[in-house]
Amino acid sequence: MIIRIFNTREELDRYAAQFYIDTIAAKPNATLGLATGSTPIGIYEKIVERYKSGDVTFVNVTTFNLDEYVGLPPENEQSYAYFMKHHLFGHIDIRQDRTYLPNGMAADPAAQCAHYDEMLAAQPVDVQLLGLGHNGHIGFNEPDAELHGGTHVVQLKQETLEANARFFSSMDEVPKQAITMGVGSILKAKTILLVVKGADKADIVKRALQGPITTECPASLLQTHANVIVLLDQEAGRNL
Template identity: 55%
Template structure:
């Protein structure tokens, strides 16, 4: 059973999440970090920036590998995940640009880009700490519910529910990409430790199903039950059913 932590406030949520990441970097400055985008980690990244500015943590020797990226968005597009990571974390800490890795969604051959990312992860070795969020349908990364799930980095067609959930970041749903490159479930589960960040009452039902229901590819996040070292950090609303 994953270790479930319920934060009493947004400040505590961010402090706990950032503290877990900072503690790893303090004990292992060369840590391999698996990073996620979305609304749940934003405050955690903000707190990490504060810790860096206070001199409490350094990313100088660390490497990062992001979970996913939209297919077809230029790297500098305001809604690309590369832009997100630059604006929320990378530009504000001492991580080396060449040590930050995000799938190349703008590649003219996304399938080849996905295969290249799989090889990059293989060469890197096991991620020390993988940060995750969860979608309303239970997806982790962009591994959408289905009869079977792919193990390694691949191109995925996004569920309509996922595109609708992400439409708030774009001018209209028509602008939301229909595909993404995502790490696969096997890559995620190979991490030594996983930190699942869950915020908001709309996530309460799916996180309860994922953590307490059957392990099924219909709820990809439920596969985290098979991992020996998972921390679920939830706010009060998201954690009210677990």
């Protein structure tokens, strides 16, 4: 595991964006694992800037997102499909038929999960971007006595609902379920890029990176992966 702590979020975002650009330069048909939430927004902004400068093309790139809310159609402004279009896909030359997210509107969620795992198996992720939840979740894999290996429907914990409530008009509007890649699926990525920002994440960063490996802190399972790169701002890394 490589841990890098940056003086500013600007430096962190620039480094992460360059990592993706370098990956595509080395492998133009790379498969990229992407994340949503507030953490990657700055990274996506830097990637878009570099695309507009002519430094990278996404015409042969494939992407898989970690998760999607159950019950939100792609046109809903709080869906992750909408998020990705707004922050990244709508600003670069990626083919839309190469951008995959779980279908939160699927009539048969179990079949949707199985199909997503089949696609991931056929096209393994080269670099998977991850954020880190306050309770140690990665994707929407919440702390539990046991974790699912593959893509599955998850009931979101109260602390996750509260963290996500800032994006909605009220708590009642926050979806209670999501479809997420399982920890096993995440760990199959060749490289994992874990990005964490903010003093409020400092304690869980230490627990995830230096604490015991336990399903009660899903991110701690990243300690078992051979190629994890952790990018932290000063606040998030202050306890290491």
